[in-house]
Amino acid sequence: MSLTVELVQHLPDFEALQPDWNELVESMAFPEIFHFWEWNFCYFKHYRTADELFILVVRDQSKKVVSIAPLCIRSMRRLGVRIRVLETIVVNIGDYRNFLTRAGTHRGRVVEAVLDYLRDSAARWDVIDIAQFSSRDSTTAHLATLAQGYPGWNVRVRITTATAVRRLSSPTTAEDVEKVRRLRRKLKDLERRGLQVQIGSADFAKYWPTFCELHRKTWPLSPFHEAVGMAFYDDLKSRPGLKEKLEFSVAEFQGRPVAMHFGFVDRSKLYHYMTVMDREFRNERVGAVLLYVMIQHYQKTLQNFDFMRGMETYKLWFTDDLDISFRLVIHRNASGPAFLYNLGAVTRQYAIDLGFPRAALQLAKGGAAKVRDRLLGSR
CATH class of the missing domain: 3.40.630.30 (Gcn5-related N-acetyltransferase (GNAT))
Known part of the structure; x- marks a missing residue:
């Protein structure tokens, strides 16, 4: 299957996508309310006024839309350095995100086409930070797996949240x-x-x-x-x-x-x-x-x-049924802006892995106990 990827950067083109976008969502194996055009358009309109659209539309050989990656670029500064972060349009108040892919379309091929485009346009972004990609949709697994095969890319994957779901149609719900x-x-x-x-x-x-x-x-x-x-x-x-x-x-x-x-x-x-x-x-x-x-x-x-x-x-x-959502952070290995972007999160995680917060708490408790003992002993 031959796939082509086109970039949508302007609001009128985003508006014109509505029929194809929603038809695509309705055709997905695991559609979510946050995937619909209305959620993405309204969120960009109200919360992304300073950001740049970077929507990737994937079409097959018949020009039919088979996938949409609803992305945008947010610019931020850290220590005076500009960092361009590629994110999903909807963040924070929208619980589920993904590359929207038509059921029956090979998700691995679609993800590869999107990642190839992102690799070829790497001069436009410093970090890709996409979160709340659900384990229910195997697009998430394809993305996490394939991204790690791109030379020069550093890929970090971690669980962000667990979500409780009650299967109403199940006769054996716990x-x-x-x-x-x-x-x-x-x-x-x-x-x-x-x-x-x-x-x-x-x-x-x-x-x-x-x-x-x-x-x-x-x-x-x-x-x-x-x-x-x-x-x-x-x-x-x-x-x-x-x-x-x-x-x-x-x-x-x-x-x-x-x-x-x-x-x-x-x-x-x-x-x-x-x-x-x-x-x-x-x-x-x-x-x-x-x-x-x-x-x-x-x-x-x-x-x-x-x-x-x-x-x-x-x-x-x-219920006792849980689904998992993931966050993926992707950047080039030799990138100063990416280093600054990740520095805080990596440092915090490293400290946690070493047990530093707990150790610091124990030291503080020990120090307080010594001071107390000295005060009591001086009476």
Whole structure:
């Protein structure tokens, strides 16, 4: 199969890709909501205003799009040196990323074509830093394996996060039976006292301001603290291509929203994306109760319930299935900018491997003990 790679650098060309882009995502073996054009375009528009598009579109001999690498170049400075970092367009608030590849297309061939293009355009970038590439899609394994075969490249691969996923269609899902039983009893108790739960509520606009306010109060790093975050989500949820994929559920106690979820439903999966809970009702476990009701509701129609990043204990009440995401950092061996970019992370990891943080803590404890003993002995 003959493949060609073309570079998309301008916003109008990015906009024109929408139909082909989304058709490609729908054809993937493991599509994710964050792969869709709307997520990438809105993210670039709001969060990447100073960055340069570097989207690679892979076509077969019939000119059909078989893969897209949604990349961009971010410039930064460290110790006064400019460093050009090639990244996926969506980072941080988007949980899954990858080179989007059509099912039935040989992923190894596609990855090789993309890496060849990146090798030939190496004068444009100093470091490739791509993260949250899921183990579910074998494109990740092809990328990690093939990149290490390029002469003069240094490739570092590490696990970034584990993600809990409940297989709703599995008849043998493992769960913490006692914890789930308690939630069931708690739900009945709260319902007797006036709790009402709406799953997949149509009143999204009604609850959105309250959701944002509670999210700001609950999470210091909430994207809703900043105007750019508010603008991004307002833009994203208004896009026609995503409107039917939004999921909003709410638990109200005596007419007051006490727990809410904002996420997505795509094809056969629920993305448990953003949650908030009124802290005054923390002891009532309203957040966990809402989650329990959501799982019971979507058990009937979906195949997977994705708890997203983070290994909070409550997620493992409902499943013991885990997926893994990886980060790949690639750079040329003799690169000053790459050295500066990696210096902090490598130094920290080296110190951890040597046990330095623990050793420093032990030394500090030992020193404090000696000072205490001297003070006590001088009395």
